[in-house]
Amino acid sequence: MDLSKAFDPQHPLVLVGCGRMGGAMARGWLERGLAPEAFVVIDPAGAPDFAPDVRQFPSIDKMPRDLAPAAVILAVKPYMVEQAVGQLAQLAEKDPLVISVAAGIQLASLEAVFESSVRVMPNTPAAIGKGMMVAVAANAVSQAKKALASDLMAAAGDVLWVDDESMMDAVTGVSGSGPAYIFALTEAMAAAGVTHGLPHDVASRLARQTVIGAACLMEQSPHMTASELREQVTSPGGTTAAALDILRGEEGFGPLLEKAIGAATRRSQDLAK
Numbered sequence: 023m024d025l026s027k028a029f030d031p032q033h034p035l036v037l038v039g040c041g042r043m044g045g046a047m048a049r050g051w052l053e054r055g056l057a058p059e060a061f062v063v064i065d066p067a068g069a070p071d072f073a074p075d076v077r078q079f080p081s082i083d084k085m086p087r088d089l090a091p092a093a094v095i096l097a098v099k100p101y102m103v104e105q106a107v108g109q110l111a112q113l114a115e116k117d118p119l120v121i122s123v124a125a126g127i128q129l130a131s132l133e134a135v136f137e138s139s140v141r142v143m144p145n146t147p148a149a150i151g152k153g154m155m156v157a158v159a160a161n162a163v164s165q166a167k168k169a170l171a172s173d174l175m176a177a178a179g180d181v182l183w184v185d186d187e188s189m190m191d192a193v194t195g196v197s198g199s200g201p202a203y204i205f206a207l208t209e210a211m212a213a214a215g216v217t218h219g220l221p222h223d224v225a226s227r228l229a230r231q232t233v234i235g236a237a238c239l240m241e242q243s244p245h246m247t248a249s250e251l252r253e254q255v256t257s258p259g260g261t262t263a264a265a266l267d268i269l270r271g272e273e274g275f276g277p278l279l280e281k282a283i284g285a286a287t288r289r290s291q292d293l294a295k
């Protein structure tokens with residue numbers, strides 16, 4: 023995909039909300055060819071430091087009326103999406119691609135105004151092109167607009183289109199929120215290391231590099247499953263087996279993550295109400 027050709031100053035990519043998620047995607051897009059002059063950021067705090075050259079407006083009503091965005095990304099808090107869609111409604115006759123990344127916000131509420139609506143659940147590794155981007159499109163979205171959405175998402179990570187929008191709540195629970203689980207695991211590993219006698223800085227370094235190393239090893243072992251990689255660490259009767267007896271037991275990762283991802287999935291369902 024080549025984002026340098028997908029947008030131009032007259033038909034830019036407009037990002038509404040450049041916080042944690044919007045900022046992560048913006049970083050990914052700019053690092054992968056999006057020209058700053060073809061990018062517009064709307065956020066009360068302006069564009070982030072890494073994007074000083076983009077056009078920026080503090081709110082949607084300050085955006086020039088003659089702008090004809092090729093695509094608009096909505097990355098504001100879920101409760102603000104409806105208001106943002108209403109404020110952007112004057113663009114509807116130009117039929118831009120409109121992508122919402124808001125958790126729980128259903129396609130129907132976008133489609134009511136914009137025919138070419140796509141709902142995406144990204145995650146923050148999008149900032150380094152390693153995001154997981156799961157998308158579902160409204161029926162009216164053309165193949166060309168779907169291709170544009172695919173290009174945008176591919177610049178931020180791995181792209182998966184689904185047909186069934188009801189999957190998006192569990193998607194949010196697994197990959198949307200998922201990076202936080204890994205960071206929490208890293209924190210917990212470090213804390214456990216301290217409990218068992220390591221200095222804090224040593225424990226933090228070990229936990230962090232172990233998570234980085236394991237993720238990179240998984241990435242560079244495309245033909246091995248996570249189970250196979252786990253087995254490679256586990257000597258029969260050894261230290262790893264002793265730990266995994268706990269982690270894979272009745273109160274281990276399995277039941278815990280089922281509960282945690284269940285809670286995230288239900289929260290996503292609730293946000294739709």
Ligand SMILES: NC(=O)C1=CN([C@@H]2O[C@H](COP(=O)(O)OP(=O)(O)OC[C@H]3O[C@@H](n4cnc5c(N)ncnc54)[C@H](OP(=O)(O)O)[C@@H]3O)[C@@H](O)[C@H]2O)C=CC1
Nearest residue numbers: 039040041042043044064065097098099100123124125144
């Ligand atoms: N963070 C994540 O990992 C993920 C988030 N999402 C979704 O992304 C969306 C944003 O979440 P997140 O980035 O975490 O939240 P943030 O609060 O970090 O970002 C939202 C941004 O929108 C700005 N904003 C507020 N009002 C307006 C407005 N009227 N016009 C334009 N911008 C405005 C906020 O500014 P200010 O702070 O000044 O109010 C803030 O910079 C949510 O809908 C969330 O569900 C989806 C997947 C993952």
Ligand SMILES: O=C(O)[C@@H]1CCC=N1
Nearest residue numbers: 124125194198199200
């Ligand atoms: O916590 C949230 O609601 C957002 C959606 C997925 C990740 N962060």
